[in-house]
Amino acid sequence: MADRYEAIAEQFRVHGYKLTQPRRAIVQTLLGAAKPLSPAEIQQRGQKLYHELGLVTVYRTLELMELLGTVRAVHLADGCHGFAIASPGHTHHVVCERCHCVVEIAGCDLGDFLDTVAERTGYAITGHWLEVSGLCAACQAQDAAEHTHDDSIDATAR
Amino acid sequence: MADRYEAIAEQFRVHGYKLTQPRRAIVQTLLGAAKPLSPAEIQQRGQKLYHELGLVTVYRTLELMELLGTVRAVHLADGCHGFAIASPGHTHHVVCERCHCVVEIAGCDLGDFLDTVAERTGYAITGHWLEVSGLCAACQAQDAAEHTHDDSIDATAR
DNA sequence: CGGATAAATGAAAAGGTTTTTCAATAAGGG
């Protein structure tokens, strides 16, 4: 965690941006979150680390971090998006439909598929945006437990 | 085009929704668009077909069409999204970075990749959201032409 | 075909979110 924080802090410094108290609070908040957060959520949580944190600064910092590639907007099933820490390089996020907890994956191999797309459309493919949704291990376990429960009820009903 | 219109109209009817003049204008507008449109753009263009078209109705119709699977929100590179007609079934959109013109592709074969993701994350994968970006044939041609032009200028400069 | 009926509509208002402006503050270099 300290590593990830340092890597992000370094990105600010390397590009000549100051590492202010509000920015540190925002980075730490994002690093401590299991799910993508909205700007308002980031402010609320961030104020526990830096009491004066303003919403405007959250917007500005997210914009900057997106530019630096240290944060990414993640689309949620319910439509709008939240922001999650992004590792350097090309990665994707896998989001749990139920609890929204998010995991990042590196190394996507869509090459063959994108070649087909290029052939079929005539477009010169330059990039892609992919998000995967599913049920995290914890939510699967919870489902399984409830199912067992349901079954016993069903048995009674039958 | 008439086919696609009829298919969409049928979706309204089949699900018990009325095929009103505003809705027809919105569908025709989307069918006639080369790129994903924002609600405001849909209203503007749609008013050429049905002068009284209100923005609220655009929002409501998009919501309904999304439910019926006949329209989909497409993420644009500049952040926010527009809406484009979607064919039945699971498809994806390929968007031109330059002119935003959009093409729909069916049949994605991410199966192997998603299996890997499931293994690595422990998530039970239930879906994915994929958008591909690139340069459409027209914009590629334009680029090529400009390059030729640039070269002649460079030659002069040298 | 009208007429009845419930769905659908547009205008206005409300509710949110994001951006801009600007005086005050704080980070980092010297």
Add this chain to the structure above:
DNA sequence: CCCTTATTGAAAAACCTTTTCATTTATCCG
């Protein structure tokens, strides 16, 4: 430490989306 300039938060403005409600319109029936 002080200076300089980037950064900040509050307030206001600008946007975008949703809700409310009286009126209109599509569709079903007789």
